[in-house]
Amino acid sequence: MPDAKHAAAILAAQAAPRGKPTNYPEPFASRMRGREKRPLGDVFGLTNFGVNLTRLAPGAMSALRHAHSKQDEFVYILEGHPTLVTDAGETALAPGMCAGFKAGTGDGHQLVNRSAQDVVYLEVGDRTPGDQGTYPDDDLQAALGPDGKWRFTHKDGRPY
Amino acid sequence: MPDAKHAAAILAAQAAPRGKPTNYPEPFASRMRGREKRPLGDVFGLTNFGVNLTRLAPGAMSALRHAHSKQDEFVYILEGHPTLVTDAGETALAPGMCAGFKAGTGDGHQLVNRSAQDVVYLEVGDRTPGDQGTYPDDDLQAALGPDGKWRFTHKDGRPY
Numbered sequence: 001m002p003d004a005k006h007a008a009a010i011l012a013a014q015a016a017p018r019g020k021p022t023n024y025p026e027p028f029a030s031r032m033r034g035r036e037k038r039p040l041g042d043v044f045g046l047t048n049f050g051v052n053l054t055r056l057a058p059g060a061m062s063a064l065r066h067a068h069s070k071q072d073e074f075v076y077i078l079e080g081h082p083t084l085v086t087d088a089g090e091t092a093l094a095p096g097m098c099a100g101f102k103a104g105t106g107d108g109h110q111l112v113n114r115s116a117q118d119v120v121y122l123e124v125g126d127r128t129p130g131d132q133g134t135y136p137d138d139d140l141q142a143a144l145g146p147d148g149k150w151r152f153t154h155k156d157g158r159p160y
Numbered sequence: 161m162p163d164a165k166h167a168a169a170i171l172a173a174q175a176a177p178r179g180k181p182t183n184y185p186e187p188f189a190s191r192m193r194g195r196e197k198r199p200l201g202d203v204f205g206l207t208n209f210g211v212n213l214t215r216l217a218p219g220a221m222s223a224l225r226h227a228h229s230k231q232d233e234f235v236y237i238l239e240g241h242p243t244l245v246t247d248a249g250e251t252a253l254a255p256g257m258c259a260g261f262k263a264g265t266g267d268g269h270q271l272v273n274r275s276a277q278d279v280v281y282l283e284v285g286d287r288t289p290g291d292q293g294t295y296p297d298d299d300l301q302a303a304l305g306p307d308g309k310w311r312f313t314h315k316d317g318r319p320y
Contacts, residue, residue: 006260006262008244008246008248008251008259009244009251009253009257009258009259010257010258010259011254011256011257012236012256012257012258013256040234040236040258040260041232041234041260043260044234044259044260044261044262045260045262046232046234046260046262047232047262048209048231048232048263048286048288049208049209049232049234049284049286051234051236051258051260051284071208072201072206072207072208072209074200074201074204074206074209074211074284076172076200076211076236076282084168084169086168088168091168091169093169094171096171096172096173097169097170097171097172098169098170098172098200098211099168099169099170099204100166100200100201100203100204100205100206100211101204102166102204102205102206102207103208122236122282124209124211124234124284126208126209126286128208
């Protein structure tokens with residue numbers, strides 16, 4: 001039956017920002033300054049995938065450059081001009097452009113806002129169990145636990 | 161390893177339209193006139209979920225009003241003013257608005273373009289096996305086969 005708790009539709013920019021800005025441990029958490037994520041799928045009770053409306057202030061980044069073992073990801077640029085960084089190099093993005101990151105390629109990706117204006121984009125990722133994150137540029141690795149929470153360690157397995 | 165077949169990013173509006181405009185049998189297929197879907201996730205080899213850039217000409221609809229048993233769905237309006245129709249009634253949408261449809265609620269949904277201008281939106285849906293589609297307003301039901309293709313029948317099981 002319809003769930004009366006959920007609005008039929010919302011203005012995405014009015015969704016509440018995520019309570020905890022980042023799951024990364026320090027010293028990585030501080031590098032996420034200027035990034036604001038508004039979970040949109042959660043507003044409607046979606047669980048199979050997540051959708052965020054994410055804003056990057058000048059100088060901010062989407063995430064550490066990373067790759068997922070099982071989660072596909074997709075981004076669609078709504079405002080501004082971020083730079084997409086992958087193993088292949090850098091690609092200038094603009095509103096109306098999109099990119100997808102297939103799980104399991106090992107090719108790390110991130111968006112960086114090197115412009116003087118905010119960047120706003122939609123990001124989509126599924127929630128396949130057993131997902132792992134790898135970080136080619138940082139001493140970090142991540143594993144998605146059965147409770148749906150990420151666990152971060154050094155690459156040699158030591159906890160942060 | 162990175163897959164050289166895929167571009168790093170594309171302009172979504174330049175993605176190729178879906179070859180087969182609709183999977184519905186007649187008389188439903190003809191009702192999808194004026195709807196054009198550009199698969200975006202496929203461009204990047206994504207398989208866990210699909211993303212389409214969909215354009216509705218004046219008078220066109222997103223789909224027959226329907227509900228999924230296992231697939232979550234999400235839409236984000238980029239241009240124009242579609243009307244969202246659900247069991248609760250009608251909701252006027254506008255650019256920057258979004259809506260999500262949790263699997264299993266049984267609440268059928270569709271977007272209808274009753275305006276004089278085109279509507280453009282992003283739609284996301286996962287590909288959970290065993291999904292079924294129900295159509296409250298039409299003599300139609302759908303089942304996702306193990307081959308990833310939809311099979312449509314009358315509500316009493318007779319094939320179209």
